[in-house]
Amino acid sequence: MSGSRDAIFARLEAARPPASAPPARMPAPAMPADPEAILRARLEFAGGRLQRASRENWPREIEWPIELARVTHLYSACSDDPVGPDRGGATLPARGVAENPHRVHDLAPLEICVLRGQFAVVENGAVWQVPATPLERAAAVLAEHLIVLVDEQALVATLHQAYERIDLRDLRFGWFLCGPSKTADIEQALVLGAHGPRTMSLVLTRD
Amino acid sequence: MHVAFFVPCYVDQLKPQVGLAALEVLRSVGVEPAFPEDQTCCGQPFLTAGEQDHARDLGRHFTRVFDEFDCIVTPSGSCAATLRGHLERFVPGSAGKRLAQNTFEFCEFLVARDLEPLPLSPFPHRVGLHASCHALRELRLGTPSETREPPRVDPAQALLARIPELEFVDLARRDECCGFGGLFSIEEEAVSCRMGLDRLEDHLRGGAEILTSTDVSCLLQLEGLARKREMPLRMMHVAEILAASLSGSSLAGRSPDGPR
Amino acid sequence: MGHVSRARQFVSDEARTKWHDEALWSIRMNRDRAADLVPDWERLRTEAASIKRNTLSRLPELWRQFEKEATRAGAVVHWARDADEHNRIVAGLLAERGVERVVKSKSMLTEECGLNPVLEKLGIEVVDTDLGERIVQLRHEPPSHIVMPAIHLRREEVGALFAREMGSPPDLDDPDELTAVARRDLRERFLSAQAGLTGVNFAVADSGSLVVVTNEGNADLGTALPRLHIASVGLEKIIPQQADLAVFLRLLARSATGQPISAYTSHFRGPRAAEVEPPNAKGEAESRPPELHIVVVDNGRSRLLAEPAFREALACIRCGACLNTCPVYRRSGGHSYGATIPGPIGSVLEPSRDPARHAELPHACSLCGSCSDVCPVKIPLHHQLLTWRARLAEAGHHSKRRRIAFALVGRLCLRPRTYRRLTRWGRRIARALPASWLTRLAAPWTRERALPEIPAMSFRELYRLRHDVPDVASAEDPR
Numbered sequence: 043m044s045g046s047r048d049a050i051f052a053r054l055e056a057a058r059p060p061a062s063a064p065p066a067r068m069p070a071p072a073m074p075a076d077p078e079a080i081l082r083a084r085l086e087f088a089g090g091r092l093q094r095a096s097r098e099n100w101p102r103e104i105e106w107p108i109e110l111a112r113v114t115h116l117y118s119a120c121s122d123d124p125v126g127p128d129r130g131g132a133t134l135p136a137r138g139v140a141e142n143p144h145r146v147h148d149l150a151p152l153e154i155c156v157l158r159g160q161f162a163v164v165e166n167g168a169v170w171q172v173p174a175t176p177l178e179r180a181a182a183v184l185a186e187h188l189i190v191l192v193d194e195q196a197l198v199a200t201l202h203q204a205y206e207r208i209d210l211r212d213l214r215f216g217w218f219l220c221g222p223s224k225t226a227d228i229e230q231a232l233v234l235g236a237h238g239p240r241t242m243s244l245v246l247t248r249d
Numbered sequence: 250m251h252v253a254f255f256v257p258c259y260v261d262q263l264k265p266q267v268g269l270a271a272l273e274v275l276r277s278v279g280v281e282p283a284f285p286e287d288q289t290c291c292g293q294p295f296l297t298a299g300e301q302d303h304a305r306d307l308g309r310h311f312t313r314v315f316d317e318f319d320c321i322v323t324p325s326g327s328c329a330a331t332l333r334g335h336l337e338r339f340v341p342g343s344a345g346k347r348l349a350q351n352t353f354e355f356c357e358f359l360v361a362r363d364l365e366p367l368p369l370s371p372f373p374h375r376v377g378l379h380a381s382c383h384a385l386r387e388l389r390l391g392t393p394s395e396t397r398e399p400p401r402v403d404p405a406q407a408l409l410a411r412i413p414e415l416e417f418v419d420l421a422r423r424d425e426c427c428g429f430g431g432l433f434s435i436e437e438e439a440v441s442c443r444m445g446l447d448r449l450e451d452h453l454r455g456g457a458e459i460l461t462s463t464d465v466s467c468l469l470q471l472e473g474l475a476r477k478r479e480m481p482l483r484m485m486h487v488a489e490i491l492a493a494s495l496s497g498s499s500l501a502g503r504s505p506d507g508p509r
Numbered sequence: 510m511g512h513v514s515r516a517r518q519f520v521s522d523e524a525r526t527k528w529h530d531e532a533l534w535s536i537r538m539n540r541d542r543a544a545d546l547v548p549d550w551e552r553l554r555t556e557a558a559s560i561k562r563n564t565l566s567r568l569p570e571l572w573r574q575f576e577k578e579a580t581r582a583g584a585v586v587h588w589a590r591d592a593d594e595h596n597r598i599v600a601g602l603l604a605e606r607g608v609e610r611v612v613k614s615k616s617m618l619t620e621e622c623g624l625n626p627v628l629e630k631l632g633i634e635v636v637d638t639d640l641g642e643r644i645v646q647l648r649h650e651p652p653s654h655i656v657m658p659a660i661h662l663r664r665e666e667v668g669a670l671f672a673r674e675m676g677s678p679p680d681l682d683d684p685d686e687l688t689a690v691a692r693r694d695l696r697e698r699f700l701s702a703q704a705g706l707t708g709v710n711f712a713v714a715d716s717g718s719l720v721v722v723t724n725e726g727n728a729d730l731g732t733a734l735p736r737l738h739i740a741s742v743g744l745e746k747i748i749p750q751q752a753d754l755a756v757f758l759r760l761l762a763r764s765a766t767g768q769p770i771s772a773y774t775s776h777f778r779g780p781r782a783a784e785v786e787p788p789n790a791k792g793e794a795e796s797r798p799p800e801l802h803i804v805v806v807d808n809g810r811s812r813l814l815a816e817p818a819f820r821e822a823l824a825c826i827r828c829g830a831c832l833n834t835c836p837v838y839r840r841s842g843g844h845s846y847g848a849t850i851p852g853p854i855g856s857v858l859e860p861s862r863d864p865a866r867h868a869e870l871p872h873a874c875s876l877c878g879s880c881s882d883v884c885p886v887k888i889p890l891h892h893q894l895l896t897w898r899a900r901l902a903e904a905g906h907h908s909k910r911r912r913i914a915f916a917l918v919g920r921l922c923l924r925p926r927t928y929r930r931l932t933r934w935g936r937r938i939a940r941a942l943p944a945s946w947l948t949r950l951a952a953p954w955t956r957e958r959a960l961p962e963i964p965a966m967s968f969r970e971l972y973r974l975r976h977d978v979p980d981v982a983s984a985e986d987p988r
């Protein structure tokens with residue numbers, strides 16, 4: 043095996059092109075004048091939905107994809123408020139298979155998954171999310187409907203600013219999520235809900 | 250300034266009236282280019298066929314024939330592109346570089362030097378301007394629809410826009426290839442014809458009576474397809490339209506073989 | 510059967526060609542609209558191109574850095590010189606762990622290596638989970654586009670396929686409902702899979718991370734559920750630092766499908782964490798700890814790197830924009846190319862792999878240049894195709910007859926007097942011949958096209974007449 047590695051490195055060394063100048067960096071575009079409107083437009087283009095709510099009362103304020111009372115299986119990243127009781131963010135307990143899952147596969151029947159996102163990217167409507175556990179990650183792609191909560195102040199203009207806020211060396215896994223799972227592989231017809239969530243809401247929360 | 254005229258081989262042999270029209274237009278703005286008789290081919294068909302050695306030989310021949318001139322004008326975006334793009338490497342040294350940098354497509358030459366063919370009589374026809382890929386993407390005479398570069402003037406359009414009563418047609422795809430591509434038109438004949446027919450249908454849908462371009466190669470392709478299907482389209486090089494407008498002659502009087 | 514004959518066959522179905530062409534053109538239009546919304550689109554392309562060019566001059570150190578970081582994070586990095594070695598490594602990893610069911614998200618690299626048949630021969634079930642890939646897998650045909658594998662198929666064809674393979678109602682052809690059928694089937698596969706194979710869009714050297722981009726989320730389902738993740742990555746996919754991701758990701762989805770970003774842009778570093786399971790009766794954990802194996806593949810990439818004329822093609826981020834804008838691809842379809850990767854980029858990459866087999870591909874091009882203009886990393890594709898033609902001619906892949914014909918005409922063009930004389934006689938003869946003879950002689954031009962009227966006099970003869978130029982018949986033709 044190290045034979046292959048050595049062989050490949052030898053080939054790369056032999057084929058090395060002449061040194062080229064380090065790339066000139068463009069300045070990152072600034073935050074536009076009406077970031078929320080653009081964020082909304084980009085997210086809607088991706089089949090997602092932008093909602094607004096207060097941190098302490100969001101479960102009652104948002105429009106749920108399924109009436110909450112009728113939901114049997116719900117994964118919640120807000121089972122307890124991570125910021126501490128004195129911040130007063132609303133909590134929402136897990137339900138059904140998400141109450142005490144052992145394996146990620148147990149989460150297959152999930153109807154709704156609620157996550158916390160770290161920040162949203164205005165130019166493309168995506169949210170940067172770092173699942174706290176492998177169960178949370180699986181929940182996000184198994185659930186029929188996805189809801190991601192992001193602080194309304196946590197907006198960046200473009201991916202350039204996004205990667206300044208992230209350090210990939212600190213993570214096992216992180217993703218940009220934009221809208222529901224989708225495909226256009228059959229005659230270019232857009233279908234929402236290919237393998238993962240059929241709907242996705244990004245909820246901007248305010249204090 | 251010592252200006253010379255380079256005639257594309259297919260213009261020379263098949264559409265001489267285009268060359269004559271170009272000379273008429275140049276004359277009208279006070280340019281009397283010389284025509285060195287020993288010119289033959291710019292080498293493009295060889296280059297595109299992968300026959301570099303022959304292309305190189307022809308590049309050298311071109312340089313010998315045109316060496317004494319400051320500036321070369323040719324009614325062909327593809328010939329100009331070939332010479333500008335490759336002469337320098339085919340003819341190392343200053344001669345090749347100088348000629349390469351001073352070879353111009355016909356419309357480009359007029360507009361770059363602010364030469365305005367005048368006076369222009371009305372040319373009351375609906376004209377479809379076909380963008381030659383070489384003129385557009387190699388010489389950057391205009392702005393390709395896929396780029397987001399700062400817009401550049403299309404010299405052919407600028408010249409035609411000055412002609413009274415000439416109406417441009419709108420196209421669904423303003424710069425898709427006609428499918429000529431040199432030998433491509435023979436080797437990939439089926440796709441080439443499909444591409445050309447699609448262009449023609451676009452122009453017809455836009456209401457074009459006349460189809461024009463900076464490149465006779467494109468026009469030969471489109472004319473061949475159109476005539477076989479008896480489509481109501483007439484092909485004229487930009488120089489021919491300018492010459493017609495300059496002379497005030499109606500199109501009806503012109504025979505396909507050019508003026509006698 | 511090369512591109513010429515397959516393309517002819519494709520084009521003979523006028524309605525289908527028009528449909529295919531319009532479908533791909535609309536994706537090109539989507540790309541244009543997305544580019545409109547990025548004020549510095551061209552500068553972004555320039556930046557991306559310069560990052561890639563710089564990267565190509567630093568591959569050994571970047572891969573060493575990547576290997577160190579990825580290993581530190583718990584991944585295992587393997588090295589494969591060629592397709593066979595890649596397949597052996599992947600098969601070995603699966604066999605060692607008794608894996609029988611694998612799900613795979615889109616990887617043109619595994620397509621290039623021919624992985625699926627190798628695994629299937631070993632009794633391993635491989636399910637391609639990208640919907641387009643799944644469709645062509647069930648049809649036993651290769652993908653016809655690198656981003657939209659089933660773009661050549663109409664909904665009725667997919668409906669018939671699903672009826673046959675998944676028992677859906679035979680007249681079902683609504684894309685929503687067909688996708689729902691696939692969703693149910695593939696869910697079962699994801700849940701029962703023992704390993705997830707993915708490709709890699711970008712390998713990031715400074716963190717040892719992998720970035721995988723999908724719209725369906727199938728790469729995520731395929732790696733969040735099974736505990737074994739095998740990621741295949743080509744040598745050219747590495748980028749130096751995470752900040753570079755912004756440049757490429759801002760270009761990728763916009764160039765590919767006209768979206769500002771795709772639905773899932775997943776960043777992996779090391780194996781996924783294990784969920785805490787209750788131990789079994791013996792007090793052991795049920796499953797193996799999760800693993801990430803990264804297989805880095807050469808398979809001709811270092812050979813291309815050594816070629817100054819073609820190395821820029823290694824910058825390709827597999828967006829497919831060149832396919833969508835190519836007037837030839839749109840009217841001949843991906844299967845006409847007979848290669849893993851069709852279209853302009855394929856016609857540059859494939860002859861490097863097998864010149865004899867793919868000698869026709871650089872000629873499946875009218876040299877319009879649109880591909881080079883849309884390429885997010887500014888590969889001068891049409892210039893490379895032109896260079897290939899010269900290379901292949903020199904290497905003897907062009908027919909002798911063709912070369913002789915060019916040699917004759919070339920020599921003629923170096924003898925102006927002979928040129929003038931021969932062309933004058935040529936025209937005279939052509940004008941004298943009966944039209945039907947001329948038509949037959951000038952086939953294949955005349956199959957679909959009228960011949961131009963042959964003028965009595967050439968431009969130069971008319972010029973000479975008007976300008977009273979004396980015949981310089983006394984001079985010898987220059988050598």
